[in-house]
Amino acid sequence: MLNRLDGQYLFVLPLPLTAPGKNARLYGVVLCRTDANLNPLSEYEILRCKLPYNALPSPAYLYTLDLNVDLLRDGICESKFINCLKSHFDNKNLTVVTFSARHLQALNAISLRCFLVPDILQKPKSVFDVKTALNVASIFGTQSFTAQSDLIANAKILELYENEKANDHIARLKLLIKLFKKLITDNYKIAAYLLRPTADKINFIRKSISTRDCLALLDNTEIKIIKPIKLQNTLLYALTCNNEEELKYEAIDLDLMYMIAPLSILTPDRLQKLHFNLSNTLSILKSSSEDLIFNTDTLPYKDKFFMNLNAADMAFYESIGKKDPHSLYPNMETDSQVLSNHLFLYRCENFQGTLTDQELNKYYEYCVKKMHKDLPVFLKEAKMLANNLEENDEAGLKRIRNIIRFAEEL
Secondary structure, eight states: OGGGOOSEEEEEEEEESSOSSTTOOEEEEEEEEEOTTOOBSSOOEEEEBOOOTTOOOOHHHHHHTTOOGGGTTOSBOHHHHHHHHHHHHOOTTEEEEESOHHHHTHHHHHHHHTTOOSOGGGSSSEEEEHHHHHHHHHHHSSSOOOOOSSHHHHHHHTTOOOSOOTTOHHHHHHHHHHHHHHHHHHOHHHHHHHTSOHHHHHHHHHHHHHHTOOEEEEETTEEEEEEEEEEETTEEEEEEEETTOOEEEEEEEGGGOOEEEEGGGSOHHHHHHHTOOHHHHHHHHHHSOTTSOBOGGGSOHHHHHHHTOOHHHHHHHHHHTTSOGGGOOTTOSOSOHHHHHHHHHHHHHHOGGGOOHHHHHHHHHHHHHHHHHHHHHHHHHHHHHHHTSOTTOHHHHHHHHHHHHHHHHO
16 A cells, blocks of 8 residues: 555654744654655654743643653754754655644744744645644545544544553654554545645646636635635635635635645535535635735734845845854844844854853843743643642642743743
């Protein structure tokens, strides 16, 4: 069955410390490269990323993944971390397989903080999100099951779970490989469709724009019909309408690895099973005006960031990422206070050895102020976790005490 795959595969499991978004932080990633038959070509590796002193993790993520708080300040700085991953990802013969593209998008946030173009997810041949594929398979596949939001929960439902623990990150990566194998075996057509090269997916959308065809999009378990309007890099502007007849003009970030397919996927039997009124939805879309007010809230943070930069700012931004860190200095020529602050934190978080004593003191003062602001929220969230524990859950209480200890020691 697996001989229908080609190229190499890089299985990447992100270990998030925070919710997705512009401030997303990672504990690290778990990696393993395989051949087309999914035989390992590398060791299973945990690449850890150092959490800077001006950032706090989310207690919920620390608790759920049972992350070791004593290792948060270990690992390599974000600049080394993202450049190391870029060297892994930059291969047009490689498919990256992950679970939850939303958390893998933290690599875009890290790229922005490091003055790099946030295009790391466009470097490999394709990115395959097992979570998306399971959602698609649960609706359109050959087996009846309810896809879950958690990797281990999906493994349990599909009878692949062998008592792997949340804090055994390599065991969870092996579970990801098992889930991928099962998708290939049980739902090959769905997997093959989602495994198409990124360039082919982009060309399919461009063609739909020129032919003005509507398409089906699956967002988690919600089906939307979309009318593509224009495409800018990996940002698709489209009119969208769901089964509740909610019409919107929004931006769709293709880095989130949605399933976007021709309407032919919605066969009469599937429409009946889903209770989806396609004719009404299409009628609303086709009669709608492209002058509908655009929902700016749907713009990805990386696009919002660059929209606020002028040509001089962009030139400055692009130049910093290419410079030797030791050549960076305070008050480099930019009229942008945003980029000036951005540069200061970039140097502080990654290259403290290049700072003057005055800059170091300024950074420490910034960290103290930020901790005073963020710590009460952190402790409140940790105590809420404790209050929600089941009675006599001593192991859970011990983990939460460690989380609170980490905060108090700051």
